[in-house]
Amino acid sequence: RILQVRAVPIKDGSLVLLARDVTRLRYLETVRQQFVANLSHEIRTPLAGLDLAAQTLSAQLPAEGDARLFIDRITQEAQRLADIVFNLNQLAALDAEVIAVERLPFSLDDLVGALIDRFQARAAAGRLVLRAETSAEGATAVGDRAKTDQALQNIVDNALKFTQVGEVVVTAGVDRDRVEVTVRDTGPGIPSRDLSRIFERFYKVDRSRGGLPGSGLGLSIARHLVELQGGTIVAESSGSSGTIVRIRLPRGPLTSP
Ligand SMILES: Nc1ncnc2c1ncn2[C@@H]1O[C@H](COP(=O)(O)OP(=O)(O)OP(=O)(O)O)[C@@H](O)[C@H]1O
Ligand SMILES: [Mg+2]
Structure with a gap:
């Protein structure tokens, strides 16, 4: 079990110790972090495929016209989604404290x-x-x-x-x-x-x-x-x-x- 303990000083100089069982809370936190990490990993692969397909199509299209506008939109939205996934992934890594910090x-x-x-x-x-x-x-x-x-x-x-x-x-x-x-x-x-x-x-x-x-x-x-x-x-x-x-x-x- 994981206990979170707090020491609170009281007037006569003694300490009161408060213990809280945070086992379940920690477990849920880990599940949430893993969920985000897995999800963003799963999204990345189809997203890369989508982006590649759009680029291939884009190379075959005339420079002007509706089709060009739509394909550019697909590329932009795919990029936005990739940014969001990158950010979510980064937060999951920061939460899990798996990031090394240089000094x-x-x-x-x-x-x-x-x-x-x-x-x-x-x-x-x-x-x-x-x-x-x-x-x-x-x-x-x-x-x-x-x-x-x-x-x-x-x-x-x-x-x-x-x-x-x-x-x-x-x-x-x-x-x-x-x-x-x-x-x-x-x-x-x-x-x-x-x-x-x-x-x-x-x-x-x-x-x-x-x-x-x-x-x-x-x-x-x-x-x-x-x-x-x-x-x-x-x-x-x-x-x-x-x-x-x-x-x-x-x-x-x-x-x-
Ligand atoms: N320079 C700024 N001028 C005006 N509002 C700002 C500025 N920087 C941040 N904000 C406000 O703070 C909010 C939070 O900023 P944050 O960068 O976290 O999110 P975002 O830019 O909306 O999305 P993301 O950064 O994830 O693409 C913004 O949505 C905006 O409302
Ligand atoms: Mg921002």
């Missing part, structure tokens, strides 16, 4: 530069300015570069998706013993009552808002990935225009023990 120094400035390059074409297609502001001193973090990158991708993806006009600025800098990276946009903002909830799984602010695609998983994954490294993530917004998402990580370089 190595890496340059936050380099990471931000590479990130901006990767998203530049998409920003231009949406007529948005995407730029970096890095500090003169050079920000080095200690943590997991790939996980930080993935978290930031999810945040920049949001900024570009929800912003209609204006710009998305990614900053990197140092704040005492931490490094900080922020993603700031000129989008619609997030009402204060929703700010603390957007990091929850499947949470979307006003699902009807513009009908923008997304399953509400990106930020919950980002939070997981940042917290695994001992970092923090918060969102700030005036509620009606612009959002800032702020990540803080331990600062490098590592001092030898």
